[in-house]
Amino acid sequence: MTSETDDRQLWAALVSAEQERARRRVDFYRDARSRAEMLGQALNGSAWDRGTALDFLRALPDDVPTLLDRLVDHALTHTWALEARQAIAQAPREQIQPQLRSIVAALLPAAEDDEYRRLAELLVHLEHWSTLHELVQQAMTHDDPDIREVGEDFTEWYSPMWVRQA
Numbered sequence: 001m002t003s004e005t006d007d008r009q010l011w012a013a014l015v016s017a018e019q020e021r022a023r024r025r026v027d028f029y030r031d032a033r034s035r036a037e038m039l040g041q042a043l044n045g046s047a048w049d050r051g052t053a054l055d056f057l058r059a060l061p062d063d064v065p066t067l068l069d070r071l072v073d074h075a076l077t078h079t080w081a082l083e084a085r086q087a088i089a090q091a092p093r094e095q096i097q098p099q100l101r102s103i104v105a106a107l108l109p110a111a112e113d114d115e116y117r118r119l120a121e122l123l124v125h126l127e128h129w130s131t132l133h134e135l136v137q138q139a140m141t142h143d144d145p146d147i148r149e150v151g152e153d154f155t156e157w158y159s160p161m162w163v164r165q166a
Helices: 003-031 035-043 047-059 068-075 081-090 093-110 113-126 129-140 145-165
Strands: none
Touching: 003 035, 003 047, 035 047, 035 068, 047 068, 047 081, 068 081, 068 093, 068 113, 081 113, 093 113, 093 129, 113 129, 113 145, 129 145
């Protein structure tokens, strides 16, 4: 068997596995009786469970509004931040923006500088400029110089975005 034949067989097996994965995703979406509950448990499960749940929510975001608080928690981690942001971004803005504003407001009083930065990055990713502006305003008046630095960074980089929205 040639290298080219081996490569074709490997590729065909990968395509077949992706097709099976897509079928299983649709089956779960269509047939699971407590889909959001299962996804919520998976978001608290093993790395494989979390990765699969985030991937599922990126592809089929109907349950994102229900799971938004947990997804924001994942957006604060270094491991899952990008995947969580991408999942949240797939939900219709009008469904998540008011809830997101409340979640951010509730997190800020106890947030450390890294959490401020991750929240700001999430809001930039979602283009949620008004809430980013609120976060930056709080950061700029904070006692912690590292949190103030987050406010300064995001003001420098993104203030034209919230000025345009006003």
